[in-house]
Amino acid sequence: MVAQITEGVKVSVETTYQPEYSNPANEHYMFAYKIQIENLTDYSVQLLRRHWTIFDSNGTKREVEGEGVVGLQPIITPGQHHEYVSGCNLKTDMGTMKGTYQMKRLVDGEIFDVSIPQFALIAPFKLN
Template sequence: MVTQTTQGVKISVETTFQPEYSNPENDHYMFVYKINIENLTDYSLQLLSRHWFIFDSNGSHREVDGEGVVGLQPVIEPGSSHEYVSGCNLKTEIGSMKGFYSMKRLADEDVFEVEIPSFQLISPYKLN
């Protein structure tokens, strides 16, 4: 698990390779990632959007922007967390992702960025 705290928001990431949804013969590798967003501040926060940087080990990369996470813009109360699961496909057996969330502090409407730490996406058989 990879974890990082930015401005009182703790992001934890776990990844899993999905062999049943992958097709190596066609350069298609599917991964699932579970993210836990924990509000360690004294304020209610709302997750507004996400921005991802996705890297394949062949040197290609792409960026993905979107509102919220999996269709939600959750409000996370102080001391609470929000967890979700999503997926990413790569053209190679190894890659990585990193990014940031735009969050809004509801008390004063201040918008700030929370870093999503870089995490690896690795097919288990590639490690042997």
Template sequence: MATQITAGVKVSVETVYQPEYSNPENQHYMFAYKITIENLGDYSIQLLRRHWYIFDSNGTRREVEGDGVVGLQPVIEPGELHEYVSGCNLKSDMGTMEGNYQVMREMDGSLFDVKIPKFMLIAPHRLN
């Protein structure tokens, strides 16, 4: 599990290879990832945007950005957490993802970035 804390917000990531949605013969590898965002601070926050950097071991680099996560812009109270599951497809059996969330502190409307730690996407056969 990859974990990072930025400005009182802890982001943890777990990944799972999805063989039932993958087709290695056509260079299609599907991965799911579960993100846990914990508000360790004293103020309510709202996740507004995401920005991902996706690297494939074949040399492909992609950027994905947009509003919220899986259609939501969750408010996370102090001591609370928000979890979601999403996915990523690669053209090879190994890669990485990292990025950041734009978060608003509800008390004063100030915006700040929260780092999403770099994590590996690896098909299990690569680990043998």
């Protein structure tokens, strides 16, 4: 697991390879990732947008951007967290992802970015 704190918001990431949804013969490798966003501040924050940069080990780079996460723009109160699971497909058996969440402090409307730490997506057979 990797984690990073930005502006009092902690983002933790765990990944798992999904062999049942992968097809290596067709260069299709599926990974799931679980994100926990924890509010360590004294004020409520809302996640507005996400921006991902995804790298395959063959040098391909993709960017994904959009509102919220898995259809939600959660409000996270002080001391609470929001968790979700999503997925990413790669054309290679390993790669990385990193990104940012655009957040809003509800007390004053201040918009700020929270870093999503870079994490590896590696098929287990690659480690042998």
